[in-house]
Amino acid sequence: MVVVAELMTAQSGPKPSLLGSARVATTAGALGATQPLRSPAARAAVRVVPRRPLRVWERWYLAAIWGGLKVTLRHFFRKKVTLQYPEERWTVPEGYRGAPYLVRDQEGHTKCVSCQLCEFVCPPKAIRIVPPGPDGPPADRPNAEKMPLEFEINMLRCIFCGLCQEVCPEEAIFLMKDYSLTGTSREEMIYNKEKLLALGGVHAGIQKWKHKLEEARAQEEFPVRT
């Protein structure tokens, strides 16, 4: 156990002989913060760190004030870095992890296939997906059999960790550069599919399902047509 002893009389100079009346603070709190040391075993466990008394130069506060003013003066003549937010906005760097939005492919189709991996991986459980079910609407692009009936991200819960983007097998969800999400109610902060798709915009990536469909069409017709 690490025991840190602090002499209450440090301000008036080191007095190692005062160990008997020293009050100790223990990191584990086993001895209690204000318990005087009594037992020899407890005393042996304590390493007393003497505190050096301040020199005259250090006790003369004008020296410290001058030291601080030097820093102020140095910044006074430098280029200003303060940003007049919200009128002025900063340039968000590449790779910034802002709000997660859904994206469409270059043909305007929903990329998400409702595999629910993001819902599974999301640490604060901010994502909720309603799968289409057997009778739900088919996907809005050919060959992908599935798209979410509803997709909600609770932006109040989201911690912008980016695991949803990392886990997505369809490249359908991305952490964009939006950092200032506001709303006047909790409900407003739950973004639904429509809103997420509108905010996400188009992400031109590989079109896996279109590619599969083209590959299938290029083959001579499969013998079984059922």
Add this chain to the structure above:
Amino acid sequence: MSTAAPASQLMGDGVRPATETIRIRVNGREVEVPKTMPDWQGKPVPTTMLQACEWAGVTVPHYCYHPKLPVAGNCRMCLVEYGTPALGPDRQPILNPDGTPRIVKSPRPAIACATPVTPGMEIYTDTPGVKAMRAGVLEFLLINHPLDCPICDQAGECKLQEYALDYGEAFSRFGEAKVHKPKAVDLGPRIVFDAERCILCTRCIRFTRDIVGDDALGIVHRGSYSTIATAPGRAFDNNYTLNTVDLCPVGALTSRDFRFRMRVWFLKETPSICPSCGTGCNIRIGSRQGRIYRYTPRPNDAVNSHWMCDYGRLNYKWIHRPDRLQKVEIRGRVSSWELASDQILQQLRVASPGSVGLVASARLSNEELWLLSRLKARLHALSDAVPREGEGDALLLHADRNPNTQGARLTGVCYTEMGSQLPLIWERIRTGQIRILLVFGEDVIRQGCDPASLDQLEMLVVCDVLPNATTAKAHFLLPGCAPAEKSGTFTNVHGRVQRFHAAIPPPGEARPEWQFLAEWVTRLTGESLPGHLPGLFNRMASEVRAFQGLTWSELGDLGRLVPV
């Protein structure tokens, strides 16, 4: 895995359980395995290498092999290397200098699922050769597999995913275009087939041919174009089709009911009993956030092997019907359990013997029926349960559609011939002899009780799950629970007492029947009953002769047989 216990159960009276054993080595470790083990029909056959490896606790990956299906040996995933003791010209084992028998390694691998073990055999499942073979088989299987895991319902319980991760290579060397086959084919009313995903293990074909006896499926076409199909003009529509969805190691056969509804990794699986007929198939209830998504069979060789019927499997949707009874009502006005219980018990306390009728349901658990029989004894009531008959079949579906007919008989709620007292109850209600009627989970009007006669009653207490003609007339309406919402035991038609557990919370104010019945019995008789189900079961077992000696914990997951 203990394959020996089911073996002795499944074998007929004439066959004695195998006691003879063979000593073999699996990965260098010596194990003693039975000389014979049950095949898919339970007949003792020479132990295969795969069974021996499982016996030794060594996993051998496989696709086409299933313990309850005939061995096909077509997937080649279970290939292992092995060696046998070398024999000299005198047919005696040749010994090494250190006295151990010399093992000659087979030049070729063998499929573990179809090769019997011989004395002294050595099986190797972790050699570089076996690993290369597994990776090779997976590479072949994945050549034409579409890898549409994000939209595939099997993802999460897919053997191809699991084995590819455990034994496969990270990259495919196949550069050509994949063969594309039809997707989302209707194989039958409840089955959707994706030809691309199929790995042609033929489990579904063997199941429907050899277990169900409906030779509906087969493989058509050749080579890469092979696919599963029904005979022209025939649908795959027997009552056991959904078992092929469980059997399918990949996502080729999917359930139309469960399709795209929920990813399997979210489902909480609760061991339970199918309440749709007297067979009492062991099931798992897959639920998430208080909603049931599917039933899947749970293996129990004594009851349902690995299967269940489509009827029972899909009979869960009523649990989430929006018109479920959710509120306690006293004469049509919303009330509370406390108030309703107080008023009901007040009337029951002063009821004269013979003036109380009790109609129970054989869909209630043993504990609830026992509590009702206690109530019956205290009130000297006339009681019966309602029989429910349907058409049975030779495999699992029983003609008795009540899950707990035997429980109702054994606890004394009804006589051996269930329903024989019902006309008498209706008659006594009509003549005014019965002034108080307690109905649990049945629609008495549908069972032949005159609706007008119910109006003469002093008190009509109805506890049910869904609204019906009787609940509309109830003076006291108590919302009950579906079996999936409470724990308890059922006794199946053969007398097997089996436990089921609550998978989801009941809706609204609904309470498990045993909870308030135990409270009623305590308040009416003054006897203290345990407030938890295991205790209640143990108390019942100590009082009901048929359940003598049983305890809740002893029932385990597979249940216990009682004489009926």
